[in-house]
Amino acid sequence: MSIKLTTQAYCKMLLHAAKYPHCAVNGLLVAEKQKEKKKDSHSTPILCVDCIPLFHGTLALAPMLEVALTLIDTWCKENKYVIAGYYQANERTKDFRPNQFAEKVGARIAENFSEAAMIMVDSTRFTMGCYEPILTIYDHHENKWKCRDCNADCFEDWCEAQKITSALLEGRSYESLIDFDNHLDDLRNDWTNPEINKSVLHLC
Amino acid sequence: MRDKLRKWREDNHRNSEQIVDVGEELINEHASKLGDDIWIIYEQVMIAALDCSRDDLAWTCLQELKRQFPGSQRVKRLAGMRLEALEKYEDANKQYDSILQDDPTNTAARKRKISILKAQGKSAEAIRELNEYLEQFVGDQEAWHELSELYINEHDYGKAAFCLEELMMTNPHNHLYCEQYAEVKYTQGGLENLELSRKYFAQALKLNNRNMRALFGLYMSASHIAASPKVNATVKKANVKYATWATNQINRAYQVSYARKKFNNRLKLSENMVVVDVVSKPNTTKWTALSKVMINSKH
Numbered sequence: 001m002s003i004k005l006t007t008q009a010y011c012k013m014l015l016h017a018a019k020y021p022h023c024a025v026n027g028l029l030v031a032e033k034q035k036e037k038k039k040d041s042h043s044t045p046i047l048c049v050d051c052i053p054l055f056h057g058t059l060a061l062a063p064m065l066e067v068a069l070t071l072i073d074t075w076c077k078e079n080k081y082v083i084a085g086y087y088q089a090n091e092r093t094k095d096f097r098p099n100q101f102a103e104k105v106g107a108r109i110a111e112n113f114s115e116a117a118m119i120m121v122d123s124t125r126f127t128m129g130c131y132e133p134i135l136t137i138y139d140h141h142e143n144k145w146k147c148r149d150c151n152a153d154c155f156e157d158w159c160e161a162q163k164i165t166s167a168l169l170e171g172r173s174y175e176s177l178i179d180f181d182n183h184l185d186d187l188r189n190d191w192t193n194p195e196i197n198k199s200v201l202h203l204c
Numbered sequence: 205m206r207d208k209l210r211k212w213r214e215d216n217h218r219n220s221e222q223i224v225d226v227g228e229e230l231i232n233e234h235a236s237k238l239g240d241d242i243w244i245i246y247e248q249v250m251i252a253a254l255d256c257s258r259d260d261l262a263w264t265c266l267q268e269l270k271r272q273f274p275g276s277q278r279v280k281r282l283a284g285m286r287l288e289a290l291e292k293y294e295d296a297n298k299q300y301d302s303i304l305q306d307d308p309t310n311t312a313a314r315k316r317k318i319s320i321l322k323a324q325g326k327s328a329e330a331i332r333e334l335n336e337y338l339e340q341f342v343g344d345q346e347a348w349h350e351l352s353e354l355y356i357n358e359h360d361y362g363k364a365a366f367c368l369e370e371l372m373m374t375n376p377h378n379h380l381y382c383e384q385y386a387e388v389k390y391t392q393g394g395l396e397n398l399e400l401s402r403k404y405f406a407q408a409l410k411l412n413n414r415n416m417r418a419l420f421g422l423y424m425s426a427s428h429i430a431a432s433p434k435v436n437a438t439v440k441k442a443n444v445k446y447a448t449w450a451t452n453q454i455n456r457a458y459q460v461s462y463a464r465k466k467f468n469n470r471l472k473l474s475e476n477m478v479v480v481d482v483v484s485k486p487n488t489t490k491w492t493a494l495s496k497v498m499i500n501s502k503h
Contacts, residue, residue, distance in 0.1 A: 022218060022255065060356050061384075062391040063401075067420045092325055100359065172221075184416045187461035 002045045003031070003085060003117045003137065004154055007161040008200045009051040012177065012193060014130070014165050016053035017089040017121050019174040026102075027053040027179065028069075028109075029085035029119070030076055046115050047156060048084055052191055053179035059088070060101045068180045075192075084113055087135075089121035096122040098138060103145060110140040118145055130166045133158065164203045173199060205230050206241065213248055220255035223248060228261060243272060250282055254289040262286055277303050281312050293320050311341055318350075327358060345371060352384075361392045379411035383418045390425055395434055401425045402446070416457065423450035 009029055016025050029048040054068050069083075076082055086109055088102045098106070098120050106118035118138040125134040137154060138145040152158035168174070177196060178189040205226050212223060227249030235242060250265035266286060269279045280303050287296035297320060303313040314337055321330035334351045338344065352367035368385040375381055386404035389397045402425035408418035429435060430443035 058353055058356055060359060060391070061387040063387050063421045063424050064417060066424060092323065095325060184420070187416060187457055 002139070002148070002154070003029075003115065004045045004047050004156055005029075005135075005161070006047060006049050006156045007164050007204065008197060009048045010133075010135075010155065010161045011165045011168055011200055012051040012053060012196060013087050013119075013121065014126070014134075015168060015174040015177045015196065016051075016056075016179060017123065017126065018169055019177050019179075020056040021123075022091070023056040024059050024089065024091040025053065025056045025179070026059050026086065026088040026105075027051055027055075028072060028083050029087060029117070030072075030081040031084035033080045033082045046084055048117075050081070050197075051087070053177060053193075055181045056179060057181070064180070064184065065105070082113055083109055084115070085109065085117040085119060087119040087121060089123060093123040096120050096124070096136065098145065106138070106140065106145065107143075114140075116140060128166060128169050130162045130169070160204060164200055167203055168196075168199060205234075206238065206245075209245060209248060213244070218255070220252035223252035224256050224258060224261065227252065231265075243269065247278075247282065251285065254285060257289075259286070259290070262289070277307060277310060278312075281310075281316060284313070284316055288316070288320060288323065293324060296320060311337075311344065315347065322354070327354060330354060331358070343374070345374065352388075356388065361388050364388050365392070377411060379408040379415050379418065382408035382411060383415055383421065386418070386421055386425070390421065395429065395432055398425050398429050398432075402429065402443075406446075416454075419450055419453055419457070423447050423454065426450060 013027065013029075016027060019025075028051070030050050030052065031046045031048045034046075052072055055064065059065075073083065086102065086106050088098065090096065090099070098118055102118055102120070106116065110116040118140070120136045120138070122134045122136060125132060133150045133152070133154065135150045135154070137148045137150050139148055140146075155161050173196060178191050178193055180191050182189045183191045208226055209223065209230070212219060217223075227245060230238070230245065231242070231249060238245060246265040246269050250262045250269070253259070253261040253265065263286070266279070266282055269276075269282065273279050280299060284296045284299035284303075287293075287299060297317060300313040300317050303310050307313075314333075318330050318333045318337065321327075321333060331351065331354050334347060334354065338347055338351065341347065348367045348370050352364045352371070355361070355364035355367065365385060365388045368381055368388060371378070371381045372385060382404050386401040386408060389401035389404065402422060405418045405421035405425060408415050409422060412418070426443040426446035430440050430447060435443070
């Protein structure tokens with residue numbers, strides 16, 4: 001029932017938050033579609049391989065969110081992914097609890113993917129050095145969201161994630177990050193962020 | 205560099221890191237060549253420095269401005285903003301109160317006080333104060349827009365719509381207000397609001413035919429109306445027509461923006477969104493009921 005994050009997913013989440021420090025930001029996490037369902041009680045953790053930054057600023061409006069979810073869902077089907085999580089960083093630094101909106105979107109994602117997670121970014125611990133993971137992961141249990149501590153175990157490779165995220169933040173890579181809002185402003189902006197993916201791979 | 209700063213000032217861009225980079229260099233190396241422009245540049249760079257936690261730079265700019273304009277309310281406001289950035293909200297409030305004592309009509313100080321409430325997470329109070337402010341200063345568009353955002357964050361879409369209506373009345377040619385109003389109406393949900401939302405998306409599109417949000421919004425609202433069991437066949441047919449038109453426009457827009465190779469990908473994506481005909485099951489996927497969920501959660 002737990003999720004793990006790859007370096008690429010973590011990186012892009014933090015870059016998105018860094019690009020718009022004065023706004024709330026949100027986005028989706030995608031995982032590879034599992035081929036067979038494991039019947040044993042200890043399921044392998046879901047690996048979130050990528051993150052799609054969605055919006056910045058006013059998050060709580062439905063139409064563009066629906067458009068984004070529909071397009072991304074289709075993209076996921078083509079690439080054998082599944083929408084596995086939702087992340088949000090609130091506008092105020094000290095505000096790192098999930099709000100009603102985050103819970104609603106998270107619940108909706110959980111309807112389609114039972115092990116969905118909701119992730120809140122804790123901006124108070126956000127540093128250039130990325131010395132510790134700054135996420136709080138919430139799992140959906142019986143219609144409630146239960147908080148789980150995020151430590152190095154929640155990552156495929158925390159050391160790598162820490163090093164690469166820090167390097168990209170120093171290099172101001174967030175200036176070239178594209179979220180869905182940027183895509184709607186200019187369709188040529190690619191929300192899959194191939195350039196940033198390449199940089200992450202390059203640094204691995 | 206001067207021109208860049210001027211453009212960012214005029215467009216009200218919040219690209220603070222860039223402003224600090226360009227502005228710091230300008231101030232340190234070329235101060236003598238700037239003439240009287242230097243004061244407004246100090247102000248712009250100071251605000252950007254506060255955004256980037258560069259208190260050293262902000263302090264320098266503030267000192268220069270204090271020296272040049274002693275006793276100025278505008279500079280006092282900047283000093284207040286610096287206190288806000290340092291989270292010294294009590295002191296900042298005192299600063300703004302002193303400005304208001306000398307000049308009760310100073311709108312900047314009042315708005316900063318409201319920003320402090322927002323920063324402290326006191327949304328209800330911020331909304332109350334902003335409403336009071338707008339009773340006196342009805343024409344302040346920035347304030348109306350801020351209030352609409354505060355209401356949206358509280359999921360009070362009805363009141364947010366009211367604020368945007370004020371903005372649309374005074375700015376009938378602004379496609380962004382139209383489009384945002386349509387988004388709020390769509391989020392409110394219900395057949396009447398969906399029809400209104402479709403009309404305003406269409407209006408936004410008329411004002412600016414390159415507004416992709418308006419185009420997508422038109423598609424979504426028309427599809428929803430066509431899929432609703434409460435509409436008669438004529439309305440359904442008309443909305444299917446609008447939705448199909450919107451899809452074609454979306455496809456065209458993607459075609460223009462993308463090279464052949466990638467386009468095929470996007471075309472498929474758009475095709476999945478098409479409502480094919482009146483009889484077939486409309487493509488309201490699992491995501492499209494999200495707006496209903498969001499509204500039900502408030503009341």
